[in-house]
Amino acid sequence: MNLAIVAVVVTYQSSSTIEDCLQRLRDARGIAEIRVVDNGSVDDTVDILQRHASHDPRVRFIANPDNPGFAAANNQGVADSSSPWLAFINPDVMVEADTLAVLCERAQPLGDCLLGVEQVDEHGRADDAVRRRDPDFLAMLRSPGSGSKLALARDPQVAMQYVPAISGAVMLMPRALFDRIGGWDAGYRLHAEDLDLCRRVRGAGGVVAIANDLQVLHVRGVSSRSRPFFVEWHKHRGLWRYFQRFEARQRSLPVRVAVWGAIWAHALLQVPRLLRAA
Structure with a gap:
């Protein structure tokens, strides 16, 4: 089976991290295409994208004149690629050389699936929001504090932990499944679109899981801090x-x-x- 991966990255004011993010992706095993969609950055992001594209034919970018949102931009990146496996990567995520290839190899026997990995910050602290449950709005009404918490604990006994939802910072799935469920819902501008995607994958009979023994560095929220x-x-x-x-x-x-x-x-x-x- 063809395990070629396209890495789709959506940027906005991402100049502080996109250099390292793209270099890591270019050095990673299994990456056949890299598609970056910029949502109207006014910093040096597009200059960095141009430089990488000029040095690596796998890198192409779309410079949107405005910001149509994270979901819409991801759909643009997928439409401009052809690889059978899709990896959605935030611009502040730094992958290891084998992470995505190994994840893809594990995904292949699962068929319809949406997979993620452990995410840690610069100090090695794990992100609690990597494994999530679906929002329970009645629980939010009954107990606004605890009811709004979506994080699930890591199960140290399993390498592949099946969960209702995962973080949108790192996601891998087969293109065929993505096409069948209609891609990302562009009606979301920012946040909750990853929960929506996970729910529709499960509704289509797919599985959602985290590879507990694989991890990436996630600097987190660089563009979000400015707005x-x-x-x-x-x-x-x-x-x-x-x-x-x-x-x-x-x-x-x-x-x-x-x-x-x-x-x-x-x-x-x-x-x-x-x-x-x-």
Whole structure:
């Protein structure tokens, strides 16, 4: 079976990390194509992309004049490639030389699957959000604190841990599955689109899992730090869209109204923290 991988990277103001991210991808085993879609950066990101593209024919980039969102940009990158395996990589993720190739080899016998890996920061701390459950909006209403937590614990007893959802920072899946479920939902601008993709993979009969013994370095949120209000707005907007797509039809009108209120009340509660950090 052809295990060639296209790495799809979406950038926005990513000049501080995209150099290392692309060099790691270019050096990685199994990478046949690299597609970078830039969402209107005004820093040096596009200059870096041009330099890498001039040195490596596998690298091509699309420079969007505006920012259509993470999901839409990922779809653009996939459409401009042909490899049978798709790896979605954040611009602040640094892969090891064999990580994606090994993950692809493990994915092949699973058939329809969406796989991720462990993610650690610069200090070696694991990201709790790598393994996730589906959002439970009734639990959020009953207990706004604990009910909103999606992180699942790592199971040290297994190499491949099956979970409801994984982080969108590193994802690998077969193109055939991606095409069958219709790709990323471009109605999301930022956040919750990865939860949506995982749920639709499972709905199509696929499995979602984390390879616990593989890991990447994730610097985390470099572009998000420059626009915290934008990120928080779209994070909560994404949750509301997710609820509408997967749960709203099963809930009464009072519950739908309560969920809407809870989501946006939580958004308002973030404002003092964002102002202090500004």
